[in-house]
Amino acid sequence: MAGVMMGEAARVAFLDWLTQERRASPLTVREYGRDLAQFLGFMTQHLGQEPDLVALGALSQADIRAWLAQQAGRNQINATRARHLSAVRSFFRYLARRHGTANPAPGLLATPKARPPIPKALAPADARSVAEDVGDVSDNPGVQARDTALFTLLYGCGLRIAEALSLDVRDRPRANGALRVVGKGSKERIVPVLPAVQIALDAWMALHPAGGDPAAPLFPGLRGKRLNAAVAQRTMREYRRLAGLPEHATPHALRHSFATHLLAGGADLRSIQELLGHASLSTTQRYTAVDEAGLLAVFRATHPRA
Structure with a gap:
């Protein structure tokens, strides 16, 4: 026309x-x-x-x-x-x-919904190495104990880094106890504490600069104020370089690792949802994709006809 x-x-x-x-x-x-x-x-x-x-x-x-x-x-x-x-x-x-x-x-038209990325977990041995050896980044015994306790807590309890750093001394779990966590939306949850986490926290409390002051941050920085997340992330980057870990090895990857390894060990999604503090089960279901991807990788690597 x-x-x-x-x-x-x-x-x-x-x-x-x-x-x-x-x-x-x-x-x-x-x-x-x-x-x-x-x-x-x-x-x-x-x-x-x-x-x-x-x-x-x-x-x-x-x-x-x-x-x-x-x-x-x-x-x-x-x-x-x-x-x-x-x-x-x-x-x-x-x-x-x-x-x-x-x-x-x-x-x-409805906009196609973007699928959330599949969480990237660490291999179990790598996650354990972070929890056990991240203190090697520093020469300061106090910082070593603090970082070991922090990263052991992240992997052992599946906490977000902000949740861990918001804890005060009064919030720390007692022997054979559990941890009360305040997550997103001020939603509280109770997380069981493994013996390895308790041991790391007790070792840190023996060196904590504020002693038993209940109002002090559980994880302070060198100046006594609450540790900044950027400092923890930098520590993880330095350890990642020293240990040759993949780029996705971050503090949050320890939370992903916690959930992924629980699922691989037979834990049900509802229990993992409660432990992570997810409001929706669909958020937790992302970890099934990680588990399926791991199973497929094993299948391809080991099946004679793969």
Whole structure:
């Protein structure tokens, strides 16, 4: 139809608008341009000819779903398809504002939900080595005892680093006791304490600079204030380098390791959910993917026909 802008010309005009008026970064412009080229290429095949603004305005939700289905068939993850749909929505908002081509279909589609990443746990031997040997990073006996107690607690009880560092001396578990943890949303949970954790905490308390002051931080820094998470993370990085551990060996990886190793040992998901303080069981179910991945790796490495 003479005088009607074609899809490719509209794409170029949109990218120019992003660059000149929205001051979008070159990377954003490049990605949007690539996503829209793929979208228009699909629609050209889908409709039998390059779409103009009239055809773009007439696209239905079913047309756009067909494009998303093609992407899924190419094994594109949900996060990638969500980004592509976002680019298409921006393109159609531009067409409505600048060219009067209003089409509500892109905005009515549900955004593909990105699957949360699979938690990366450490091998059991690596997790134990962190708990037992992380103190080697420092030459200070007090810091050695503190770091050993902290990282043993993270792995032995599955705590978040913020949860562990928020503990005061009064919160420490007693012999054969349990630990009361205040997690996200001020939700409390009770976590059993293994003998190895209790031993490490007792050894640290014997050197704690505040002695038995119940209001003092359980894990203080060198100046007596509550230890900063960044310091613990730096300690883990240094130990990771010394021990040759993988890049995903972080304080939070010890929490992942706690859950993954419990699951591999036969613990049920509900129990792990309670120990981790997850509000939803679906969050805990991520660890089943880790367990399945480990089983598959063992199968491939050991089965004669793998």
